[in-house]
Amino acid sequence: MELETAVRELAPQLLRYSIGRTGDAALAEEVAQDALAALVQRWRRHGPPDCPAAFAFAVARRRAGRLMLQRRLLEPLHALLDGHSPLPGPEERATLSIHLGRTLAALRKLPRRDREALLLVGAGELGSAEGARVLGISVPALKMRLHRARRRLQQLLEARDGHQD
């Protein structure tokens, strides 16, 4: 596989994962771009990794975790200094599509581990073996988390849809 092809294929997958993980389009773009840049550097220096997708998602996962933590830590400071919180405000949240907003809200209600598995495999289209590798768990354990996450997400979305009707 060529580097450019891999980057083009992975870009939308990484963005979907990052949007689901951060809930913020700008932050998601930063995470996905960093992951792809790391993949490009690795590829040009040492050749392609065993699994480019697993490599890029592992970087995106770490980067997203760090950025979210940094954001949470800095939020009170930003609010104190200039009254602006780095978390999406009401206006930014309003610009999100209703569909996306509902999905993100439902995703946030899932247990963290189940949500991570679903975002990697469901949204990021990572294979079970690669997803298990990124999370450092066995494939059966990943499948169990996926099963729980899908079932719970469906319940949450259906309940919300019913509530909207």
Place this chain on the structure above:
Amino acid sequence: MDTRTDGGMDGRLREALEPSPEAVGRIVRAALAEECPARPRRLAPAIAGAAALLALAGLYLARPQERASVSIENVGEVLVVQRQEGGRVLIHNGSAAGSSSPSGSMIVIHGGKR
């Protein structure tokens, strides 16, 4: 939950989280424009340290050498003490001359201010 339902749920999730084509294009362009940084960057601190040590060693070796203010040479039974600025002192071995044994001490100051 069967595979079809799994696929449906995943499809719904992907549809909701689908990024804009502009965002995809932006990150692809930015990632591919990423330049490979020069590899020796990691060695730069070590190289700088070695260069500093070499410079120090060079300065140490190139420092002005202090010369002895006198030289002492033994010629047969006579000690020749020669001053740097000229002039010399001969010290004769007293027993060879049949007189009393030589006594006393000699202090040679190496360098120092005169």
